[in-house]
Amino acid sequence: MFLVVGAQSSLTCRRLTASVSITYGWPSQPVAHAPQQTELKRAGLKVTMPRLKVLEVLERAEPHHLSAEDVYKQLLRVDESISITTIYRVLTQFEQSGIVERHNFDDGHAVYELASEVHHDHMVDVETGAVTEFVNERIEALQKEIAAEHGYDLIHHELVLYVRKLKN
Numbered sequence: 001m002f003l004v005v006g007a008q009s010s011l012t013c014r015r016l017t018a019s020v021s022i023t024y025g026w027p028s029q030p031v032a033h034a035p036q037q038t039e040l041k042r043a044g045l046k047v048t049m050p051r052l053k054v055l056e057v058l059e060r061a062e063p064h065h066l067s068a069e070d071v072y073k074q075l076l077r078v079d080e081s082i083s084i085t086t087i088y089r090v091l092t093q094f095e096q097s098g099i100v101e102r103h104n105f106d107d108g109h110a111v112y113e114l115a116s117e118v119h120h121d122h123m124v125d126v127e128t129g130a131v132t133e134f135v136n137e138r139i140e141a142l143q144k145e146i147a148a149e150h151g152y153d154l155i156h157h158e159l160v161l162y163v164r165k166l167k168n
């Protein structure tokens, strides 16, 4: 998935239209998983149960940056038999097919989020690991300018700010 660097100001990431609270159990009725099935097919992936489940966790995640362990813990909580190895494999497949983006932050933790239509940058709390998204038009414009000054067209960037909470 290519990020569009430019004039967007919204922080909207692509998610399910119906937002669902994170404290959920899997619906006891087998549900259609219709949006997820469509999503997988569009990415050229065969629809399998592990893929559906991992995708569902990522779509319901709030905040929506999860490590592989986070995904694993959430699935365990609802008593799923999925293994951590499977989760890593599925996440890698998702990454390769463009459904998710992986961010490797300098503190050594990698998080996954659904690939968003809209570009955003991240800041990482060095004490808690909390990830915050932001978009700043001045930074976006400045980066383009800098690239142009060097004779380049900016096609992509990732910006991560490592931050610590201000003490009052």
Ligand SMILES: [Zn+2]
Pocket (backbone or CB within 6 Å): 065, 113, 120, 121, 122, 133
């Ligand atoms: Zn993000």
